[in-house]
Amino acid sequence: MPYKLFDADKEIPEREKHVYKKHCSDPDGEMPHCNTKTVPGSMTERGCAFAGAKGVITGALKDVLHVVHSPVGCTTYSAGTKRYPTSPDLPDGTKFPIENFNLKYVCGTDIQESDVVFGGMKRLKRSIIEASKEFPEANAIYTYATCTTGLIGDDMDAVAKELTEELGKDVVAFNAPGFAGPSQSKGHHIANHTIFDRLVGTKEPPNTTPYDVGLIGEYNIDGDLWVLESYFKEMGIRILSRFSGDSTHDELCWMHRPKLNLVRCQRSATYIADLIKDKYDVPYIKVDFFSTEYCAENLRTIGKYFGLEKEAEKVIADRMAKVGPELEFYKKKLQGKKVYIFSGGPKSWHLAIPLENELGMDVTAVASQFEHEDGYVKMKKRVDEGVLIVDDPNSLEFEEMIEEDKPDLILAGIKEKYLAHKLGVPSIMIHSYENGPYIGFEGFLNLAKDMYANIYNPVWNLVEFEENPAGEEESKIESGSIEKEDNQVEVAK
Amino acid sequence: MSGINVIKRERNVIINPLKTCQPLGAMFAVMGVHHGFPLVHGSQGCSTFVRYNFARHFREPAEIAVSSLHEDAAVFGGRKNISSGIKNLAVRFKPDLIGAITTCSSEIIGDDVFGFVDTTKKELKTMSEDNKGLDKIEVIPIATPSFVGNHFTGYDVGVKALVDNLAEPGEPTEKVNIIPGIVNPGDIREIKHILELMGIEGTMLTDTSDPFDSPLRPSVTPTRPYFPKGGTTVDEIRDSANSQGTIAMCKYAGSAATSLEKQHNVPAIIETPPIGLQNTDQFLRNLKKLTDCNIPDSILDERGMLVDLIADNASRYLFDKKVAIFGDPDITTGLARFVGEIGMEPTMVCTGANSNSFPEDMEKISKETGTDIDVLFEQDMRSFEVYIKENPVDLMIGTSDGRLLSLDQGIPLIRAGFPVYDRIGYHRHPIVGYNGAMRLMELITNAVLERYYDPTHWKLQQ
Numbered sequence: 029m030p031y032k033l034f035d036a037d038k039e040i041p042e043r044e045k046h047v048y049k050k051h052c053s054d055p056d057g058e059m060p061h062c063n064t065k066t067v068p069g070s071m072t073e074r075g076c077a078f079a080g081a082k083g084v085i086t087g088a089l090k091d092v093l094h095v096v097h098s099p100v101g102c103t104t105y106s107a108g109t110k111r112y113p114t115s116p117d118l119p120d121g122t123k124f125p126i127e128n129f130n131l132k133y134v135c136g137t138d139i140q141e142s143d144v145v146f147g148g149m150k151r152l153k154r155s156i157i158e159a160s161k162e163f164p165e166a167n168a169i170y171t172y173a174t175c176t177t178g179l180i181g182d183d184m185d186a187v188a189k190e191l192t193e194e195l196g197k198d199v200v201a202f203n204a205p206g207f208a209g210p211s212q213s214k215g216h217h218i219a220n221h222t223i224f225d226r227l228v229g230t231k232e233p234p235n236t237t238p239y240d241v242g243l244i245g246e247y248n249i250d251g252d253l254w255v256l257e258s259y260f261k262e263m264g265i266r267i268l269s270r271f272s273g274d275s276t277h278d279e280l281c282w283m284h285r286p287k288l289n290l291v292r293c294q295r296s297a298t299y300i301a302d303l304i305k306d307k308y309d310v311p312y313i314k315v316d317f318f319s320t321e322y323c324a325e326n327l328r329t330i331g332k333y334f335g336l337e338k339e340a341e342k343v344i345a346d347r348m349a350k351v352g353p354e355l356e357f358y359k360k361k362l363q364g365k366k367v368y369i370f371s372g373g374p375k376s377w378h379l380a381i382p383l384e385n386e387l388g389m390d391v392t393a394v395a396s397q398f399e400h401e402d403g404y405v406k407m408k409k410r411v412d413e414g415v416l417i418v419d420d421p422n423s424l425e426f427e428e429m430i431e432e433d434k435p436d437l438i439l440a441g442i443k444e445k446y447l448a449h450k451l452g453v454p455s456i457m458i459h460s461y462e463n464g465p466y467i468g469f470e471g472f473l474n475l476a477k478d479m480y481a482n483i484y485n486p487v488w489n490l491v492e493f494e495e496n497p498a499g500e501e502e503s504k505i506e507s508g509s510i511e512k513e514d515n516q517v518e519v520a521k
Numbered sequence: 522m523s524g525i526n527v528i529k530r531e532r533n534v535i536i537n538p539l540k541t542c543q544p545l546g547a548m549f550a551v552m553g554v555h556h557g558f559p560l561v562h563g564s565q566g567c568s569t570f571v572r573y574n575f576a577r578h579f580r581e582p583a584e585i586a587v588s589s590l591h592e593d594a595a596v597f598g599g600r601k602n603i604s605s606g607i608k609n610l611a612v613r614f615k616p617d618l619i620g621a622i623t624t625c626s627s628e629i630i631g632d633d634v635f636g637f638v639d640t641t642k643k644e645l646k647t648m649s650e651d652n653k654g655l656d657k658i659e660v661i662p663i664a665t666p667s668f669v670g671n672h673f674t675g676y677d678v679g680v681k682a683l684v685d686n687l688a689e690p691g692e693p694t695e696k697v698n699i700i701p702g703i704v705n706p707g708d709i710r711e712i713k714h715i716l717e718l719m720g721i722e723g724t725m726l727t728d729t730s731d732p733f734d735s736p737l738r739p740s741v742t743p744t745r746p747y748f749p750k751g752g753t754t755v756d757e758i759r760d761s762a763n764s765q766g767t768i769a770m771c772k773y774a775g776s777a778a779t780s781l782e783k784q785h786n787v788p789a790i791i792e793t794p795p796i797g798l799q800n801t802d803q804f805l806r807n808l809k810k811l812t813d814c815n816i817p818d819s820i821l822d823e824r825g826m827l828v829d830l831i832a833d834n835a836s837r838y839l840f841d842k843k844v845a846i847f848g849d850p851d852i853t854t855g856l857a858r859f860v861g862e863i864g865m866e867p868t869m870v871c872t873g874a875n876s877n878s879f880p881e882d883m884e885k886i887s888k889e890t891g892t893d894i895d896v897l898f899e900q901d902m903r904s905f906e907v908y909i910k911e912n913p914v915d916l917m918i919g920t921s922d923g924r925l926l927s928l929d930q931g932i933p934l935i936r937a938g939f940p941v942y943d944r945i946g947y948h949r950h951p952i953v954g955y956n957g958a959m960r961l962m963e964l965i966t967n968a969v970l971e972r973y974y975d976p977t978h979w980k981l982q983q
Binding site for chain 2: 035036037039040065066067068069070071072073074075076077078079095098099100101102103104105107108109128131132133134135136137138139140141143144151154155156158159162174175176178179180205206207208209210211212423424427428430431442443445446447449450451452491492
């Protein structure tokens with residue numbers, strides 16, 4: 029049987045179908061059940077559809093004002109939660125007057141009981157008008173349904189339409205209330221469709237070149253986008269539209285004009301690439317820039333598409349010369365370390381092979397909170413025999429895995445990080461990173477460095493008090509201090 | 522004559538809120554129960570966002586379960602969700618207590634959570650023949666619709682629900698109940714320290730200090746399920762009906778104290794938190810009033826050390842400096858008074874909550890300090906920002922949410938309150954009690970030295 033029932037799950041046996049242990053003789057179609065509702069009370073890591081829409085996709089835009097139609101909580105929680113920085117540069121060469129506008133401000137309607145009873149549309153309308161007065165520099169206003177407004181049935185599209193005319197700038201409603209769909213993934217889906225329906229094709233870029241690409245599903249977490257942008261620039265490729273890290277409202281409106289679309293986060297954004305391909309005939313390729321090998325491979329593919337092979341090779345050679353030697357050091361140190369990838373997005377399948385092939389690590393479990401079948405197909409292909417693939421993991425499973433498998437490192441989110449620590453295992457935030465960016469050549473080095481710093485943190489050798497430390501003299505030399513020299517004593521782990 | 526000028530939010534739109542929703546407060550209260558588990562009856566975001574917020578402030582795990590409401594529940598009701606949520610938690614985690622916390626969604630769809638909890642409890646009883654002890658698990662319904670009140674009132678509702686459901690008359694004890702408010706582990710530990718010096722046994726309602734600041738000791742940490750150490754036990758909460766009195770050190774979240782007084786004749790004192798010299802003095806007097814204990818020299822020595830610190834430094838470095846304070850109503854009230862005590866001027870105090878007597882409290886502090894205070898009442902961080910740009914101050918005290926404004930305006934920010942996520946250690950150090958006041962005094966003075974004295978360091982030579 030390829031499925032595994034955790035001891036901790038014997039009371040909720042339906043979980044068995046969500047935990048898959050890879051075996052070579054399994055039929056292709058077998059994989060964890062996914063994209064279904066979480067068992068109540070099972071301590072999920074999942075978020076809600078609103079988080080998927082605002083938190084992941086639209087919150088990264090630099091010149092858009094966000095008005096959350098909610099009781100105060102949803103507004104507060106959507107302020108500054110994702111680390112996606114922006115530059116002030118706008119496509120027309122001017123600068124947006126407020127730096128990191130997207131990280132600095134979030135607006136909300138602060139719904140009260142009376143609005144729940146009598147409807148919140150008036151309040152929504154007034155709030156959007158007031159918000160637009162407060163920040164006249166904003167180029168568009170996006171507004172979001174939440175559980176409350178979804179349930180009381182406010183017609184947000186009507187308000188958005190009316191105010192688009194009244195204010196003379198796009199007002200877009202995102203109808204992804206928290207309870208929609210089993211996870212935040214539903215919010216990605218709704219946001220993609222809303223942006224396509226309302227915005228794509230409504231504006232034309234100031235100019236186009238034969239080397240224009242759209243970068244889709246890249247949210248500039250910790251500056252990821254800027255790393256990739258530098259490669260493209262050196263190759264002579266221009267990013268015409270970014271969806272949506274460090275992007276602008278206008279860029280979304282002309283997403284139909286690139287010569288080629290590149291889809292980075294294939295879970296959250298393939299939807300819109302498909303829609304653009306069908307309606308506007310813009311082809312897309314799925315790309316993968318985590319690790320040096322994938323990055324080189326994908327830059328070559330893109331170079332070939334545009335006839336810029338030489339330029340691609342130059343970028344690859346240049347970056348490898350910079351990061352190669354240092355990576356060699358970390359490779360030696362990380363060799364054989366057992367690691368889990370508990371990532372929300374598709375990092376679970378992006379990172380599995382690079383960690384194994386390029387750093388010699390042993391990936392023994394991968395998990396996702398909101399992956400769909402296509403993602404698990406890839407994950408299954410990319411992990412070794414015996415590796416656990418867990419859909420929508422819960423914390424008791426997490427604890428059981430740690431207890432049984434004793435991994436050396438866990439890549440997960442902030443909610444799991446500190447629990448891992450309590451059980452004696454180092455953990456790195458892989459959603460928003462620790463000292464990122466983690467993408468591209470330089471990013472992979474950052475990731476390796478962070479993994480090294482966590483696994484070899486001297487504290488893990490000092491966790492327990494020892495009354496009679498054996499061989500005190502030697503242990504002084506060995507006890508974990510981070511080494512930079514190859515010939516030093518290997519840290520006992 | 523000094524006085525206050527109350528400025529309310531005139532906009533409908535809220536920009537960078539200075540408050541959050543009721544369920545967070547209720548979850549916080551339940552996290553302070555030994556082996557207590559919050560179960561949020563709402564969408565997954567309702568637990569995820571709060572867990573995220575707790576984790577980044579305390580840098581600790583925050584295990585909060587959710588009933589995972591979806592479209593079907595929106596149409597057919599969430600009875601199945603809350604009921605199976607409670608049962609799953611009960612059999613898998615065997616906690617001592619589950620707080621079933623409502624949200625906007627479960628309130629709007631009209632779920633009778635109180636009824637559902639009752640039924641589920643009965644079911645747990647019948648299940649308990651093969652699952653020993655399930656019927657011993659306390660399940661407390663807590664109604665916290667998010668479109669009413671704020672996180673602070675949610676905390677109030679949470680503590681009151683725990684006490685109302687559990688407190689049981691029995692043998693009178695020598696204990697004193699303390700309702701700490703939404704404060705840090707360091708604050709609760711400081712209160713325990715004061716009680717110890719006074720020779721008083723206290724019951725925290727509830728005690729979040731250890732759960733949110735737990736040791737890393739894998740060999741003694743039982744895995745599966747991980748429960749942090751500490752927290753107030755269910756029995757201690759039961760016994761709260763028999764204490765000598767209750768001190769709510771949160772004026773705006775003390776209704777559990779009133780309830781204990783009404784139902785069990787436990788005298789209630791509801792007061793501003795002991796932040797600063799006089800508020801701590803008052804706290805000691807209140808303890809004395811309830812227990813008739815002596816105030817020992819050891820604690821008066823601590824007071825003396827604080828006085829010494831203020832005497833040595835306040836007039837030289839702090840006099841006349843203008844301070845803007847923002848955050849929860851209780852903490853800002855305490856801070857404003859303390860700032861006055863050390864010779865600074867609390868020229869602006871901003872809170873997101875609508876706690877009724879807040880302006881009156883500010884009026885008192887204004888008279889006491891001789892400072893005109895602009896009171897930004899029911900406001901948000903945007904109003905705070907606009908105000909500061911027009912009325913510059915020398916120092917800001919508040920949460921990490923003021924960090925970018927501090928950077929933009931070049932005004933130092935002393936971090937205090939919840940959340941503080943861009944510095945470490947702030948959850949461990951108290952701001953209450955004489956020790957907390959000393960810590961605050963040091964932070965404030967050093968910030969002033971850093972910003973307003975360097976690099977003219979010759980002034981600091983003696």
